[in-house]
Amino acid sequence: MDQICRIDEIEEGQSKGLDWGEHKLIAVKHQGQLYLYLNRCPHRGIPLEWQPDQFLDLERQFIQCSTHGALFRIETGDCIQGPCQGQALQPIEFSLRDGEVWADPIPSEPN
Ligand code: FES
Numbered sequence: 048m049d050q051i052c053r054i055d056e057i058e059e060g061q062s063k064g065l066d067w068g069e070h071k072l073i074a075v076k077h078q079g080q081l082y083l084y085l086n087r088c089p090h091r092g093i094p095l096e097w098q099p100d101q102f103l104d105l106e107r108q109f110i111q112c113s114t115h116g117a118l119f120r121i122e123t124g125d126c127i128q129g130p131c132q133g134q135a136l137q138p139i140e141f142s143l144r145d146g147e148v149w150a151d152p153i154p155s156e157p158n
Contacts, residue, residue, distance in 0.1 A: 048142075048149040054081060055146060062102035062110070064094075070153060072139060073102050075110060077121045081148065083141055084124050088112045089134035110136065 049067065057063045057076045064086060065072040071086035071094055086094045086102075090112065096102055097113035104111040109127070110119040117129025124136035141150040 048151055051148045051150055053147055054143060057081065060107055063100045064096060073110065075102065075121050082121055083139040084136040085139065088117060089126065090115060090117055090131035
C-alpha cells in the first residue's frame with residue numbers, strides 16, 4: 048500500500064488534487080467523509096479541473112468537470128448530468144491509519 052495524503056490535508060467541504068505516482072487523484076471531504084477518485088473525466092479522459100484543487104460546483108454539492116460541465120455525485124462518482132451521463136469517475140479504495148490515507152496501487156493500463 049502507498050500513503051496518499053493525510054486526512055487533515057483536505058478541509059470539510061473542500062476538494063484537492065493529489066499526485067499519486069503516475070496518477071492524478073481528486074480528494075473531496077463531504078459531511079465528514081473522504082472520497083477519492085481518479086482525476087480523469089469519463090467523457091474525454093482528461094483531468095477535471097481548470098484551477099488547482101477546484102473540483103466542486105458553486106454549491107459544493109457535486110464534482111464538476113470544467114471542460115464541458117459534467118456533474119458527478121460526490122458520494123459515488125456517478126455522472127448525473129452532462130456528456131458522460133450514466134458513466135462514473137473511478138473510485139479509489141483506501142484505508143485510514145493514524146490520520147493517513149493509504150491505498151493499493153492501481154495496475155498500469157495496457158497501452
Ligand atoms: S471532458 Fe469532462 S465533460 Fe467533457
